[in-house]
Amino acid sequence: MTKTILVTATEESTGKTAVALALARLAKERGLSVGYMKPKGTRLQSNVGKTLDEDPMLARELLDLDAEMHELEPVVYSPTFIESAIRGREDPDELREQVRESFESLAADKDLMVVEGGGELTTGGIVDLTDPEVADLFDAEVLLISKYGQAGDVDDLLAAANDVGDRLAGVLFNAVENANFDPLETDVVPFLEGRGVPVIGVVPRERDLAGVTVEDIAAELNADVLTNADTDAFVERFLVGAMSGDSALRHLRRTKDAALITGGDRPDLQTVALEAPGVKCLILTGGFRPPGAVVGKAEEKGVPVLLVQTDTLTAVERAEDVVRSGRTRNAETVERMRELLHDHADVDSLLGDVAATEESEENEE
Incomplete structure (x- = not known):
């Protein structure tokens, strides 16, 4: 039986x-x-x-x-x-x-x-x-x-x-x-x-x-990777960047294994995020390419920068689905x-x- x-x-x-x-x-x-x-x-x-x-x-x-x-x-x-x-x-x-x-x-x-x-x-x-x-x-x-x-x-x-x-x-x-x-x-x-x-x-x-790699996220979001940094780091949570630089830095310093999702036209926030060791990658939305200085700093810090054409809300939903479904x-x-x-x-x-x-x-x- x-x-x-x-x-x-x-x-x-x-x-x-x-x-x-x-x-x-x-x-x-x-x-x-x-x-x-x-x-x-x-x-x-x-x-x-x-x-x-x-x-x-x-x-x-x-x-x-x-x-x-x-x-x-x-x-x-x-x-x-x-x-x-x-x-x-x-x-x-x-x-x-x-x-x-x-x-x-x-x-x-x-x-x-x-x-x-x-x-x-x-x-x-x-x-x-x-x-x-x-x-x-x-x-x-x-x-x-x-x-x-x-x-x-x-x-x-x-x-x-x-x-x-x-x-x-x-x-x-x-x-x-x-x-x-x-x-x-x-x-x-x-x-x-x-x-x-x-x-x-x-x-x-x-x-x-428990998490997914930056490479998994890039593939799912059909993102352009703007840096040569390794994409094998694990990401377990996503932060949406819509705050001022100073308050963002305080918040970002308390997180770990995170990806920051923000508009490509927010170089101030991108620069701040690169100072937070818990941020494993930047996901920039709207198809806006960041300034060369941001990409250069990301290269120096070894943080991948992903550029997507979608808006921030869509990027958040798709990225969270990757983690939830477990690629x-x-x-x-x-x-x-x-x-x-x-x-x-x-x-x-x-x-x-x-x-x-x-x-x-x-x-x-």
Whole structure:
């Protein structure tokens, strides 16, 4: 009988894809035949049309799956689809049946099915396909991923665990800062387990998995790189420059691993930003080329300067989408997450009761 684990999260950008695929890889290493599915395609390349989610495409490659994309991703959960559903043009019962049929086809002859949730726990509610509802449909156990920054985050986690109910296999805290390890392990984990919420593991934050490189941003924004500075620095946050030079310097000195997005016609702010060690690159908007003195100083400081033709608001939205979607999701990301799960999570509690079928054992030989 196939065991199914649905990987979901309390919020977006918690590392679901990396965890789901890493878990699948760990299962394959144990000789299990493993399938994958993402019922709701949410990480789309376009907002319109029958566009594809990038996560199932990566899964198909890394797990050597021969399934068709329409099976791996039966519902393209695009803004167009959502608007259509709200207008009553999508039948939830028909969609559920379509999703169930795809799942049963993919799960045939598999020891384990790893199902990736979409967006966050509640995504899909308008067509009765939230992650808890999908878990019920597939008779799946649920691995709930959460971040942890402060004690108040436990409120959201408990609410999510309550939504999942008895199907909860456990919670995995991902991308945890070093400073938060002790309060988690000393206070939060015992508290949760005392409330009947098992904690599978606490995975430390890895810088390479948390941000995107300047090179990634430049490619996504179709930017002209005006300097010869290295573009391999990691960026985790964006600052919008619309303030005076003096107040900007005070603010910029308190930030780290940031990119400043400002108009190309603000050389005063650009010059100030180059004095802040936490600013890893400048993104200049509106197609205005900065003065040569700014480019020269950026070269001297080793700070890349990116020039884009779009306005500042558009640049901010696209840049933040790069960080949110995580352009670093690739084979290397999944392999690093596999190592982290092996070292910091109780994988046995998730996979320990899955027995490889004779057929899958023969396939491994």
